[in-house]
Amino acid sequence: MKQKRLMLLGGLRYLLPVIEEAHKLGVHVITADYLPDNIAHKYSDEYCNVSIIDKEAVLKAAQELQIDGILSHAVDPGVISAAYVAEEMGLPFQCSYEAACILQDKSRFREFLTENGFNCPHARGYSNVEDALKDIDFFTWPVIVKPVDSAGSKGVTKVESPQDLSKAIETALSSSISQKIIIEDFLEKDGFSVGSESFVINGQLVYNGFYDQYFDNESINPYTPSAEVWPSIMQVKYQKEVKSELQRLFSLLHITTGLFNVECRVCKNGKVYLMEVSPRAGGNRLAEMLNYAADVNLNAAETRKAVGLPVGDIHEPNYKGHFAILVLHSEKKGIFDGISINSDFRKNHIIEEEIRVSQGDNVDFFTGANAAIGTLFLKFDTRKELAEALANQKEWLEIRVNR
Structure with a gap:
């Protein structure tokens, strides 16, 4: 039997869980971008040097490499190319190339929402x-x-x-x-901005990992999430409305099977708005955290889908506590000197710690997710404990950056 071949666009560490899941299935993994030193290339079976935003170049490489599947997992710039290649080669993907172009272009997406009667600014x-x-x-x-x-x-x-x-x-x-x-x-939100990792099977929305977004109002870009928290405290009635509107959107766009990253909010006018819906996993390792927090392995399901295998049992998440991804970042530009975490806090609440920079590296202001120093995966028994820890980070966390 011929070994299946999966192309992953990009090279960031977000791809490592997918590479791991693919290797469990005996799949040959090809990572592709124009930066050969990216970390994911050290774990894949093969590297392809190509710009992931050049869809024709990606298609040519995919055909030459005879791939059986393609993903732009948590890598936003490659989604259009992945959809294009999948359509041209008859490979599994969440949606058509045209649907991906609508979803990935905020202007076209707003036009589509307006034309089809969705709430839209x-x-x-x-x-x-x-x-x-x-x-x-x-x-x-x-x-x-x-x-x-x-x-x-x-x-x-x-x-x-x-x-x-x-x-x-x-x-x-x-x-x-x-x-x-x-x-x-500008839509004035009521409560938290909310996101979801949502999974669709044969056009039916079956999984929604709703999370609340926290923001650092002191950072240079206060619109970049500084933490995501599960489960969301969005009212159930609004969660149901989001699911209903997502299902309507997916039906209109003839969505098939796969993972979507969703951003939505309830506004002061009492209306629910779909802000973004992208045919990929979210950044900041959202799907990874949900593997800890609940009982469905989204990375495994998405990997299996990509190479044409059954995705397995997918159902709404059953949470095992209260969880957060804390995005480590600097409030100033300078030289990274390390982080310190209270030992009791580390023992009781940290599931996983990921630092992306080394001592002596330059770090920048928190202008966007690409400026993050790393992430902490946190677990608590109650939402109150979690919220207090996020509000009082200086009591247990020190990020040292020298000017």
């Missing part, structure tokens, strides 16, 4: 400052300015008044692969 896409400034009266201020095609809150700015709009547009354009941005009304 006023929003328009632009490719230059001049056109955007002509539409100042279209929006209800303040507004949010974003690249249409970046993840991790890179290039995102809240703008309170029109005179500050030009600078925000330039910031967003500089973070956009396609040189396109979206401006939309």
Whole structure:
């Protein structure tokens, strides 16, 4: 029997659990990007040097390598290429190439939501400052300015008044692969912004790992999550509405089988909004944490799907406590000198510790998820204990950065 071959776009450590699951299945793993020193390439069976945003180049490499599956797992820039290759080669993927293009472009996604009667803020896409400034009266201020095609809150700015709009547009354009941005009304949330790792089987939404997002208001980019917490305390009625709207979206887009990263919120007007729905795993190791927190292995299911194997038993998560991913980051730019954690806290609450930088490395302000120093996986018996630990991090955690 021919050994199955799986191509993974990207090379970050987010791919390591998928490589592990693939190897358990006896699958040959090929990692692909243009950075041969990335960590995932040390664990894969083969490396392919190709730009993951060049869909035609990825397709050519995939055909030459005779792959049986492709994923852009937690790697947002490669999703479009993965969908394109899957469609051209007849391989499993969450959705069609056209659906992926809609979901991955914030401007097109907002248009689709509006056309199909979903709750959606006023929003328009632009490719230059001049056109955007002509539409100042279209929006209800303040507004949010974003690249249409970046993840991790890179290039995102809240703008309170029109005179500050030009600078925000330039910031967003500089973070956009396609040189396109979206401006939309700022939606005042009621409670937490909420995300979910959601799994679909044959078009039916069967799993939703809802989590609450925490933000560091003192960081240079207060829109990048600094922690994710499970289970979410979003009211059940709103969770049901999110699931219903997601199912409607998936039906309209003819979604098949696979993992989606979802961001949503309940706003002060009492309405539920789908903010982002991407056909990939979320960053910050969300699927990994859910393997600790609940009783479904999402990474295993997504890996099996990618190579055409049955995904196994997927059901709504049964949580084993209260969990958080804390994104370690610096409030200043400087030289990393290490971290210290209270020994009792480490013993009682830390499941896993991951540090991505070494002593003496340069670290930057927390401008986006790509500027994280690392992550801590935390577990508590109660939500109250967890919330207190996040609110009082300086009592048990020290991150040393020298100027």
